[in-house]
């Protein structure tokens with residue numbers, strides 16, 4: 001009995017009067033008390049920024065959708081329209097997360113005017129691919145920050161997006177590569193356009 005009770009007594013004494021020996025118990029106690037909702041100002045700012053980047057991405061794909069309609073390429077236009085909606089849900093997912101953590105200050109920032117000028121479908125898809133790659137980098141930076149701050153809640157939340165970026169880069173790269181392959185033959189993209197609507201997002 002005495003042997004079983006001894007470690008507890010030691011821990012308790014240590015808590016009342018921290019010594020190097022009791023530091024381990026003290027840290028355990030502190031960790032248990034930290035809140036899942038707690039978030040640093042700069043981490044919060046990063047998430048708000050990212051939510052707005054997702055809204056920008058939503059507008060990019062909507063612009064592409066309209067541009068493809070102008071060229072009477074309805075398959076590409078539809079793919080971009082659906083993807084625009086997906087990007088908006090990403091923004092909402094982040095804003096909802098901020099609200100759940102009762103973190104104040106979430107806001108939709110007014111967009112800088114986005115100017116896109118594409119000459120060909122290949123250029124449009126290349127633009128989208130580069131935008132996806134930049135977005136992946138942003139998520140990687142946010143993840144690095146979360147890990148640096150031992151913010152496990154944000155870390156776990158961001159994992160879905162890290163994986164989603166892989167899916168999106170892969171999907172857009174697939175379309176870009178196919179578009180490049182058919183662009184040399186006049187009229188072939190128009191044929192490819194009929195299948196594009198069934199491509200993954």
Ligand SMILES: [Fe+2]
Nearest residue numbers: 054057087090
């Ligand atoms: Fe996204």
Ligand SMILES: [Fe+2]
Nearest residue numbers: 057087132168
């Ligand atoms: Fe995306």
